[in-house]
Amino acid sequence: MKTLAPVDVVIVGGGWGGMVMAQQIASRTPLSVLVLERGGPFRGPGSYAREMDEVDTFIRKRQAESLANETFTTRATGRDRANPIRQYAELPWMGTGMGGSGDHWGATSPRLMPEAFRLASHLRERYGASRLPPDIAVQDFGITWDEIEPYYTRAEQMMGTSGKAGNLAGKKIEGGNLFEGPRSREFPNPPHAMPYGPLLFAKAAKELGYHPFPMPSSTLSRSYVNPDGVGRVGCQYCGHCSGFGCMVGAKASPNFTLLPLLQSRKNFRARTHCQVRRVLHRGGKAVGVAYVDDSGREFAQPADTVVLAAWVFNNARLLMLSGIGDRYDPATGKGTLGKNPTYAVHVGLDYFLDEPQNNFMGSGGLAMGIGDFGGDLGDEGAARGAFQGGIIFAYQQGDPPVISAFGRIPHGETQRNWGSQWKKAALKWNDRYGIFLNTGNHFSYRQNHLDLDPTYKDKWGDPLLRVTMDWTEAERKQAAFMLEKEVRIAKAMGARAINPHPSAATSGPPLMVDQHSHGGVIMGTSPETSAVNTYLQHWKMPNLWVVGGSALPQGNEHLTLTVVALAYRAADAFVDRYVKQAGPLA
Amino acid sequence: MKRRDFIELSANALGGLLIYSLAGTPSVLRAREGKVRLPLRFFTAREAAVIMAACERIFPADESGPGATQAGAMVYIDRQLAGPYGADAHRYTKPPFAESAPGPGYQGRDTPRRTYRAGIPKLGRDFAMLNGLQQDERLEAIETTHFFQLLRQHTIEGMFCDPMHGGNAGLIGWQLLGYPGPQMSYRAQMGQYNGVAYRPKPQSLQQILGSAVRPWEDEEKG
Numbered sequence: 141m142k143t144l145a146p147v148d149v150v151i152v153g154g155g156w157g158g159m160v161m162a163q164q165i166a167s168r169t170p171l172s173v174l175v176l177e178r179g180g181p182f183r184g185p186g187s188y189a190r191e192m193d194e195v196d197t198f199i200r201k202r203q204a205e206s207l208a209n210e211t212f213t214t215r216a217t218g219r220d221r222a223n224p225i226r227q228y229a230e231l232p233w234m235g236t237g238m239g240g241s242g243d244h245w246g247a248t249s250p251r252l253m254p255e256a257f258r259l260a261s262h263l264r265e266r267y268g269a270s271r272l273p274p275d276i277a278v279q280d281f282g283i284t285w286d287e288i289e290p291y292y293t294r295a296e297q298m299m300g301t302s303g304k305a306g307n308l309a310g311k312k313i314e315g316g317n318l319f320e321g322p323r324s325r326e327f328p329n330p331p332h333a334m335p336y337g338p339l340l341f342a343k344a345a346k347e348l349g350y351h352p353f354p355m356p357s358s359t360l361s362r363s364y365v366n367p368d369g370v371g372r373v374g375c376q377y378c379g380h381c382s383g384f385g386c387m388v389g390a391k392a393s394p395n396f397t398l399l400p401l402l403q404s405r406k407n408f409r410a411r412t413h414c415q416v417r418r419v420l421h422r423g424g425k426a427v428g429v430a431y432v433d434d435s436g437r438e439f440a441q442p443a444d445t446v447v448l449a450a451w452v453f454n455n456a457r458l459l460m461l462s463g464i465g466d467r468y469d470p471a472t473g474k475g476t477l478g479k480n481p482t483y484a485v486h487v488g489l490d491y492f493l494d495e496p497q498n499n500f501m502g503s504g505g506l507a508m509g510i511g512d513f514g515g516d517l518g519d520e521g522a523a524r525g526a527f528q529g530g531i532i533f534a535y536q537q538g539d540p541p542v543i544s545a546f547g548r549i550p551h552g553e554t555q556r557n558w559g560s561q562w563k564k565a566a567l568k569w570n571d572r573y574g575i576f577l578n579t580g581n582h583f584s585y586r587q588n589h590l591d592l593d594p595t596y597k598d599k600w601g602d603p604l605l606r607v608t609m610d611w612t613e614a615e616r617k618q619a620a621f622m623l624e625k626e627v628r629i630a631k632a633m634g635a636r637a638i639n640p641h642p643s644a645a646t647s648g649p650p651l652m653v654d655q656h657s658h659g660g661v662i663m664g665t666s667p668e669t670s671a672v673n674t675y676l677q678h679w680k681m682p683n684l685w686v687v688g689g690s691a692l693p694q695g696n697e698h699l700t701l702t703v704v705a706l707a708y709r710a711a712d713a714f715v716d717r718y719v720k721q722a723g724p725l726a
Numbered sequence: 727m728k729r730r731d732f733i734e735l736s737a738n739a740l741g742g743l744l745i746y747s748l749a750g751t752p753s754v755l756r757a758r759e760g761k762v763r764l765p766l767r768f769f770t771a772r773e774a775a776v777i778m779a780a781c782e783r784i785f786p787a788d789e790s791g792p793g794a795t796q797a798g799a800m801v802y803i804d805r806q807l808a809g810p811y812g813a814d815a816h817r818y819t820k821p822p823f824a825e826s827a828p829g830p831g832y833q834g835r836d837t838p839r840r841t842y843r844a845g846i847p848k849l850g851r852d853f854a855m856l857n858g859l860q861q862d863e864r865l866e867a868i869e870t871t872h873f874f875q876l877l878r879q880h881t882i883e884g885m886f887c888d889p890m891h892g893g894n895a896g897l898i899g900w901q902l903l904g905y906p907g908p909q910m911s912y913r914a915q916m917g918q919y920n921g922v923a924y925r926p927k928p929q930s931l932q933q934i935l936g937s938a939v940r941p942w943e944d945e946e947k948g
Contacts, residue, residue, distance in 0.1 A: 192908035193931055195887045196942045206816040226818045229831050333917035376911035387910070495921035500905055501912040542886045542905045556869075558784040558878050559862065567790055570903055571923075596820060 141430065141438040147174040147409075150429055150443035152416045152458070154179075155240020156700060157688035157707045158449030159394035163401050164711035166408040169719055173407060176414040176431055176441065178450075179205065179237030182395040188385035194543050198383045201228045203244065205236035205451070209415075210598040212453060212653050216610035218470060218587065224596050224604065225653060230544065232654030233383065234451055238410060239395040241451065241655050242700065246382035246504025247358040247391050249301050249701040250531055250579060251292050253515040254285035254321035259528075259694060267522050273614035275586040277473075277480055279693040282665035282674040283709075285321050291705035293325050296356075299392035299704070300364040300372065302329040303356035306511070317353040317531075319511035332361045332375065337497055337574030338508035341534035344632035350510040355533050357505025358392035358701070370397055379538020381504035391504065414439075417600060419446055419462040419684065426464075426684040432600060444722075445714075447685045448661075449707075453481065453653070455690035456590045456660030457605040465661075465671055465680060470589050470608075476671040476679075478590035480659040481609055482695025483652040485580035486530065487619040489626050490548055491635035492573045499545060499571050502538030509533035513625055514579070517618075525614060526621040530579035530697065532629070548573045550637030576626045580619075582695035585612060590660045609652045656697050661690040663706075665726070673726035675713035676706060682724045685710060731766040733774045733800075764801060767808035768839065773846050774800055779854040781881045783861045791902045799884025802893030803842075806880065809943025812839045832872055845873030888931050890941050900928035908934060 148171035151158045158175055166173040183191075196202045211234075213222035225232060235241030255262040258280040263272055281288075295301075305326045306316025331354030334342075342352035359381070365371040375390040389396040402408040413434040420428045420440060428442035448455045456478050459465050465477035513529035521527060539545040547557065549565045556562055593606035623640055630638050664670025667679035676691055678684040687707045692699060713725055766774055778800040787793035794800070806812055814837040823835045836844070848871075849864050850856075856864070868874045884893030886900065888908070894900060900907055904925040915924050932938050 189910065189935060190931070190939050193888050193890070193939065193941070195883060195891050199883065200811055200816075200942060202942050207818040208814075208816050211818045221824070223824050223833055224818050224820070225831070226833060227831050335916065336920040339920065374913070376913045377916045378908070378910055378912065380908060493921075496923040497921075498912075498915070498919050498924045501916055501924075541908070542900070542903060543883050546882055546886060546903075558865070558881075560786050560788045560790075563785055563788070563793075564790045567902065595822065596818075 141440050143440040143442065146428070146442035146444070147172045148443065149173045149445045149447060150441050151175045151447040151449055152429060153177065153240060153449035153451070153688070154238040154394065154410060155235065155449060155451070155688070156242040156394055156704050158240070158447065159242075159398040160704055160707035161447050161449065161685070161687060161711050161714070162408060163398040164708070164715060166402055166405050168715045170407060171719070173409070174441065174443070175410040176416055176429065177238055177410060177412045178415045179412065181410070181412045182238040182399060183385065185387050185389055189387035191384060192378070192380045192387065194541055198544060201233065203237065203385070204228065205234040207234075208599065211604060213593045213596050213604050213606045214653055215606070215608055218608055222593055222606045222608070235655065236451075238399065238412065239385075239393045243385050243393045243395060244383050245655070245700060246537055248505040248507065248698045249296070249299065249356040249358040250698055251320060251323075252696065252699070252702055253319070255515060256581070256696075257281040257283055257285060257288060263527060266516060267527060271522060272527065273583065273612055275612070277584040277586045279480070279584070279662065279664055279669060281663060281693060282670070288705055288709070289321065289324055291708045292701065293323065294708050295701050295704040297328050297367050298397055299358035300328050300360045300366055301356050301358045301701070302332055302361035303327040304331050304354055306353055315353060317509070317511040317514070318351045319514050327356065328366070329361045329364055332357060332503065332506055334508060335498065335501065335506065335536045336495065337493070337536055338506065338534045340493075340633045341576070341629060342508040344629050345510050348629060348632055350512045350629075352508050352510050355505055355507035355509040355531070355535070356701075357503065359386070359503050359505055360390045366397065368397070368401055370400055372396055375503045377501045377503050377506070377538070379500045379502045379541050381502065382537050415600065416450070416458065417461065417602060419448070419458060419464060421462065421464060421681065424681060426681050445683045445685070447687060449687045452657050452689040453590060453605050453607065453660050455686050455688060457592070459661060459686070460592050460605075461602055464678070464684070467591065468589050470587050473586055476662070476667070476669065478660055479671070480584035480662050480693050481588055481590050481607060481657065482582045482584050482659050482692070483609065484530075484656045484695050484697035485582050485615045485618050485622070486577050486656070486697045487580065487623050487626075488575060488577035488641045489623065489630060490573050490575055490639040490641070491630040491633065492550055492569055492637040493634065494572065494636060496571050497536070497574055499536060499539045499574070500541050502536040504537045505535075506537060507533040507535035513622060517621060521621055524621055525617040527614070527618070528581040528583070529618065529622050530581055532576060532578040532622065532626055534574055534576050536574065546570060548639070551639050576630065577697070578622050578626070579697040580622070583614065584659060584694045607653050656695070658689040658692040658695045658699060661686045662693040663691040664693065673724070675725050676710040677713070677718070677725055683722065685714065731769065731771045731774070732763045733766055733771050734761050734763050767804050768812060769800075769804050769807070772851065773842075774804065775854040776846050776849055776851070777803060777842075777877070779861060780849060780865060780877060781884065783858065783865055784878055784881045785885055792898050794881050794885060796895065797885045797899050798893050798895040799881050802884030802887055802891050803880045805892045805943050807839050807842060810946045811943070813837055815946070834872065836872075838876060841873050841876055845871065845877070848873070890930065890932060890939055891943070897928045897930060907931070910934065
């Protein structure tokens with residue numbers, strides 16, 4: 141293994157978490173910053189235009205991490221044998237390359253509710269510990285709404301999030317999400333023009349007494365120059381959004397909003413096709429990372445500070461492979477590494493209408509939502525064993541674009557899913573449907589955890605990460621509750637038919653590993669219960685920082701904005717405090 | 727890889743222009759009159775005939791419009807199987823295999839190429855000679871197999887893919903749907919067609935960009 145020249149800060153991963161850290165540290169300090177990215181370089185908008193092909197980009201996932209390199213194994217319980225995720229289907233989607241998953245996301249950008257940051261305390265206060273599901277393991281983030289709010293604002297300003305405030309410094313504003321926490325500033329950009337389905341949803345929801353609002357989207361509704369001076373143009377609604385890089389740069393991506401600020405800086409470098417396999421450490425201190433390049437050569441990259449910002453669960457995996465931290469043991473509840481993996485209880489439905497929808501137009505975050513069930517489900521929910529819900533929304537993302545959308549037919553209308561009768565029904569309903577989802581808060585549980593798989597290995601011979609996670613009765617009840625509300629709205633829209641999605645409500649084998657997964661290296665206020673402090677600094681190794689979705693103690697479908705906000709907070713702590721005096725910040 | 731086989735098609739059966747590339751060299755076959763000799767990349771001529779007939783039963787031409795033969799779905803499948811996808815170049819293929827395991831998709835050992843090669847004989851070598859009802863019976867008998875699920879999915883892909891992949895010949899699938907292709911902007915239309923169909927003339931990615939795009943199966947050999 142060749143040892144390279146040392147750098148001040150090495151960052152593993154060029155996605156949102158890593159690039160926020162890189163941009164902040166490289167711009168605000170003289171420190172040398174090196175990003176090591178497993179995938180390729182930023183390909184540029186011209187390339188993204190050439191990737192507007194459903195087969196290669198959306199179905200085969202040519203730009204995602206090759207599962208022949210590495211994947212995850214999953215099982216429902218500790219008694220089961222885990223099986224690898226062998227191929228991409230619609231999900232999962234393991235982002236790779238500069239920008240990471242931040243390059244192909246849908247850009248739906250709601251904030252969490254204020255109580256989400258102290259969810260364990262809140263649930264006990266609201267419902268009483270005895271009513272909550274057994275084995276629930278939700279934890280407080282360890283920061284308050286007032287502490288996170290400025291960072292949410294900063295994230296929205298940087299990305300250019302489009303939306304409408306529903307709570308401006310405590311003042312409720314009709315047309316925004318009345319249930320959101322108080323925000324210090326209006327969204328930097330107005331809401332998008334909405335297509336037919338979401339507009340019908342909003343009308344029906346309002347008639348039912350709910351409070352529709354345009355779902356925040358970090359795709360620009362108009363041309364915008366952010367506070368860093370980075371300009372981008374508005375969305376073209378080309379419909380190649382979730383799963384695609386944006387060919388005009390309207391969708392916020394680290395490549396469009398952060399990389400341009402770094403490319404001229406002498407203290408920043410990104411090295412691509414570098415698969416980091418270990419954090420190197422000595423005497424309780426990280427000393428760098430070991431990686432292998434795409435020709436198989438191995439390198440040691442010494443660094444004073446190591447920042448892990450790999451694909452969600454890969455942060456936990458890298459720490460396990462490196463022997464850093466105490467592995468979580470579900471039998472005792474002790475240990476913190478691999479704790480609290482979560483997913484999202486994002487049950488939804490397809491609704492069918494007589495009118496054509498032009499579903500091929502759209503944008504990943506183009507949706508109308510209601511926040512009425514976005515947090516607590518109150519006494520009505522609790523009586524049915526459902527405690528927290530999610531923002532229900534009707535969206536039109538362009539429905540990438542034809543193949544994957546073909547064949548949505550009201551249940552029971554055809555016997556077979558092939559042949560002339562099926563073809564006619566599929567053509568009849570083609571472009572005459574729309575979709576609901578909800579952001580689906582997901583509790584963490586004591587039995588759900590991450591560890592290293594005893595059987596399966598990656599391309600380089602390292603064990604895959606094994607995900608042990610299943611729905612409980614509480615998620616089934618939550619999904620049933622939410623689905624009932626969704627069906628009510630769809631009926632009020634005049635839906636000809638409604639197909640609930642297979643989900644926690646209807647069971648089916650859990651996959652539960654995709655771009656909506658979180659946890660494994662969670663943040664908190666005590667090294668007994670969390671792996672990193674609230675600045676995302678490792679409790680045991682102060683010069684090791686672990687940023688990204690891995691830090692979230694419980695789940696929800698759309699947490700990118702929260703991930704970016706937490707990364708900004710970590711970067712502030714690093715620049716303002718750690719650089720002046722290296723050591724534990726909490 | 728054996729790729730010397732050809733299949734001869736009646737030009738009327740195909741939906742018009744077929745953009746086809748063998749070994750990464752694109753060529754345009756004018757399928758307007760007479761017969762077209764299509765070079766095959768993976769299938770033997772006999773296999774191709776079976777697959778073409780099976781695709782046509784899955785997505786038949788009927789009074790609702792053209793079907794899989796006219797779109798060239800078999801050509802699409804042939805090319806996919808010859809490329810990295812067919813060889814499982816990007817699938818996790820380390821053992822042990824738990825064939826019947828529930829959960830994340832197909833867990834078995836077989837590559838798509840092998841699945842097709844082993845699956846086609848189950849339809850019978852005489853499959854293309856049978857009448858529609860007999861063909862449907864054979865398909866029904868394998869409906870629950872991994873092979874059939876792939877074949878069904880690939881038929882739909884071959885109907886509606888960008889024509890650079892060999893299917894959707896003459897944009898016949900997109901015309902059937904009223905899908906305009908990967909247009910660069912609907913900004914002027916967003917919010918203007920509420921409940922009303924917007925159906926501009928479909929264009930392929932190459933037509934829209936003004937230059938050819940190389941599909942994955944041409945860039946990377948399986």
